[in-house]
Amino acid sequence: MPSPTGSQPQSPGAAIASPEAEDITADPHLGDETDSAAGDEVAESTSSLTDSIFDYRKIHGRTFQSSRTTEYWAPIDNQQVEGLDITHHFLTLLLDDQLFLAPIGDNPQTVLDVGTGTGVWAIDFADQFPSAEVIGFDISPIQPSxxxxxxxxxxxxxxxxxTYKSSLFDFIHIRNLHGGISDWPALYRHAFRCTRTGGYIEHLEFNIRTLSDLAEPDHIYNRWNALFAEAGERMGRTFQIYDQMQSHILDVGYVDVVAKTYKVPIGGWAADKKLKDVGMYTLLFLDQSLEGFALYMLKNVMGWEYPEIQVLVAQMRQGLRQWKKWQPYYEIKLVYGRKPESSRSAVDA
Incomplete structure (x- = not known):
């Protein structure tokens, strides 16, 4: 069964080797025809809350969130919320029904979920550890009551x-904040200060690039990837944190840092049963989320007109539905580290 490749724990200042994920074995019974009908298978701080937190805006009928410091690039309407919950499902499946990999023990007491989104991870964690006090925060009030x-x-x-006290949390969890943070080192410094001695941070991010070992350089996957990379740099909130998170976590002072990288199929082309299921959930998530991803980035950041965006989204959706032909995939990286017994003080940003 395909499994992730994990780097060995490293001490601060150690050279960082980029971990490689194992290749996905394709289903030998998979037809190589273009399956254009594959879509048919896709079943401010706490103390200074202001009205700006609820400053929603509409882009062609989709709802987006803004705060004092951030205009978030992905929608927060019901369609996108459903996509976030689908993402949680296939990530948990990918991690063998585990919510995290950091060795936090059986009795965490204080836990923080940064950028909690729909809150589904925090809800599942709180259910699993009923004696823990769990806090989830986000700029968008889309969590259930x-x-x-x-x-x-x-x-x-x-x-x-x-505004949290120093050394408060046993575990700080971060997931899927790519394109939402302008100063990642500052965020990690905040997290380090708020982690108790011996506590852990864990961060999971997608490499947003849709990859294929079969597609040509001018394929829609590669054109889509280039546009999003450029848009993220233009707005000053990189989508490339996937490549930087391990070094940032080491730099602020965490030790025993471990990184694991996974290749995740898009569509049901993997031979492995678990990856086949993960791939179909991933296709479902992407198929219903592409327009929401593209609207803000291409209209507000890149200056495209709406008809141009519709054409690109249709091309990308078609490309993803041709998963039997192109065998697309992307990569996920999970990094965790421990706050040492004796550590330098993290400098507040």
Whole structure:
């Protein structure tokens, strides 16, 4: 069965080797025809909450969120919320029904979920550890009101100075904030200050590039990838944190840093049953999310007209539905590290 490749724990200042994920074995019974009908198978800180947190805007009927420091690039409407929950499902499946990989032990007491989104990870964690106090925060108030009694949600902006006490949390969890943070080293410094001695940080991010070992250089996958990379740099909130997170976590002072990289298929072309299921959920998520991803980035950042965006989205959707022909995939990286017993103080940003 395909498995991730993990780097060995490293001490601060150690050279960082880029971990390679194992290749995905294709299903030998997969037809090589272009399956254009594949879509048919796709079943401010807490103390300074202001009205700006609820400053929603519409782009061609889709709802987006802005805060004092951030205009977030992905929608927060029902369609996108459903996509976030699908993402949680296939990530948990990918990790063999685990919510995290950091060795936090069986009795964490204080846990923070940064950029909690729909709150589904925090809800599942709170259910799994009923004695823990779990906090999830996000700039968007899209979390449910009925939650486990040991969980609370807060409206907050991770880019503002954190108001949590130093050395408070046993575990700080971060996931899928690519394109949302302008100063990643500052965020990690906040996290390091708020992690207790011996506590852990864990960060999971997607490499947003759709990859294929079969597609030509001018394929829609590569054109889409280049546009998003450029748009992220233009707005000053990189989508390339996937490539930087391990070094940043080491730089702020965490030790025993471990990185694991996974190749994740798009569509059901993998031979492995688990990866085949993950791939179909991934296709479902992308198929319904492409327009939401493209609208803000291409219209507001790149200056495209709406008809141009519609054409590109249709081409990308068609390309993804041709998964039998192109065998697309992307990569996910998960990095965790421990705050050492004796550590330098993290400097507040």
């Amino acid at each position: 009925w939650v486990p009694p040991n969980l609370r949600f807060e409206i907050d902006d991770a880019q503002l100075p954190w």
